[in-house]
Amino acid sequence: MPRRRRDAPRAVTIADVAREAGVSRATVSRAINDSDLVTAETKRTVEEAIARTGFVMNARGRALATGRAETVGVLVTEPLDELFDDPTYGRVLRGIAEGLTGSGFLPVIVQASSESERALALRSFERRSVDAVVHLTPYRGGDLLEALAGTGLPVVLCGQLVDSPYEGVFSTVYSDDVRGARLAAERLVADGRERVAAVLGPADNPATVDRRRGYAEVLGARLDEARTVHTGWDSTGGFSATAALLETHPDIDAILAGSDRIALGALAALRAAGRRVPDDVAVIGFDDHAIAANASPPLTTIAQPLVEEGQLAARLALEMIAGAAPRTEILPMRLIPRTTA
């Protein structure tokens, strides 16, 4: 039989409590789990014994017996440095934590950017170290998704996949990019803007595709193909793309940016070109990052309900753990009017 670790004093177990309380281990277990198969009386006796012995339940024994670890893994495949660059994830993470409180389940963030880390994380999932997985960054790495499906664990994706290939397999929660884009576009129309440009994120990103669609639906001819460009998500991309755009299309009177960081770059480029915002050119960002409110001038933008997204993801995970079928939830975006449009 296994020997105990080193000379650590043996931990108090449910058996000790049972002896102390003068009941069976089963009764102690029931009392602990607040079953209504025990009298309030007995429950109290057990509680006192627990207090006297200083018993704390061992998670491993319980996990083995119940088949649950009472944890949900939050999978993050971005390198942590980049992850920490982007406040988006922090908000979603907070939502997940909030959505889990009260359930007894604990979120454990599993970081897996390198190939070896991914393998490790996957193995840990296969071994059932967690009861469900919330995938924060499902865009990259189709094989990872395939492997996740292979684990048989409940999986929730935070973010939309093109063609939703895993519908019915994974749950998904994301914000309605098309609708959000429409909100921005409608604002510009109401404002009488006629020659709109779009400085979007990478063309292969599903969010980009949807936003572009939303813009187009509302703006029609007001948003010309030629005035639609793709760049990286950060301000550098926004700056250079906008600068180039101002060369070729000096007559634009509004810019729809793919992210707040892009918008900040655009703002800088406009300033450099001597355009006034919003008088000459209106600018609307996307995301409502902290930088949007603090920008000068404060940036009008579209807010994604990130915290709510996290909360919902947590709830979907719990649902699936309880046996529910996977489902997809789409959350609404909001226009945050500030000064740039």
Place this chain on the structure above:
Amino acid sequence: MPRRRRDAPRAVTIADVAREAGVSRATVSRAINDSDLVTAETKRTVEEAIARTGFVMNARGRALATGRAETVGVLVTEPLDELFDDPTYGRVLRGIAEGLTGSGFLPVIVQASSESERALALRSFERRSVDAVVHLTPYRGGDLLEALAGTGLPVVLCGQLVDSPYEGVFSTVYSDDVRGARLAAERLVADGRERVAAVLGPADNPATVDRRRGYAEVLGARLDEARTVHTGWDSTGGFSATAALLETHPDIDAILAGSDRIALGALAALRAAGRRVPDDVAVIGFDDHAIAANASPPLTTIAQPLVEEGQLAARLALEMIAGAAPRTEILPMRLIPRTTA
């Protein structure tokens, strides 16, 4: 006896492999764990059976039998939003992940900013869901540290505590703030700066105390009390503190900043006041964040070996899991010369 979860197909266990391979479960276990009590021959037989059955070890059974979960908890008590504001943690986290690779242990980040989350995390630790805890942010909350000590788990603190009250109880790893501060100060002395100011972080922060000491040791009378001020860690604090300082002490020719963000604020204040950097006033930051290199002008600063800190913390945790006594490691800082000093 417990019923299996829903109608999930029963997972392949070690018993199935044993049957398939025609050996006992004990032998399978030995083969898996690469014991040298099994012939290479038998080992191969077992491996084939594993491949055929698709067996993956169940972490819970193993954890119960061995008394280890093969995970180390990374405790984070900052609200995630703030955490994600500060690239510091990302780097340390990366180091921890790196330091753990190959050990078979998995880092699980446990976020516990609210009181209830802290209680949850603590309970999970007491229940032995992890084998050790690395505490990323040990400055706040003395009762949490007390509670951590109470768990009896191996604990590694990333960061220095004043008076190191937990020496001999927790392991600690941190960078040598005194030495780092001396490096910065020495640079200014070599540069012939005579009227140095210090715009430091909060006075009650142990890092601040040490840095201030390092500055004082080297600069002596060159750093006057009256030119030493405390503010928050961010650029806003740096800006206003520096602006105020320039009012009362217009003759300063160097600024030692408590963080790179403070330094950026200082840079802005100097620019606003019409001072040239480094011609009129030299500036040295602290941390070597990404913003330091990208600042204009690029910021001379002191680099903390954050990734190494994380690696070391991981190693200390593994050591203690293996039974080693807690110990403290202090890492050296480096001056990163750029253009501001």
Place this chain on the structure above:
DNA sequence: CTGTTAGCGCTTTCAT
């Protein structure tokens, strides 16, 4: 309502 008993999946001593 409570106790008895049989597991959950794995490891390890002991005997061979």
Place this chain on the structure above:
DNA sequence: ATGAAAGCGCTAACAG
């Protein structure tokens, strides 16, 4: 070198 058997700490079906 291998197998039998006894746990690790907890839960839950079953019988009373």
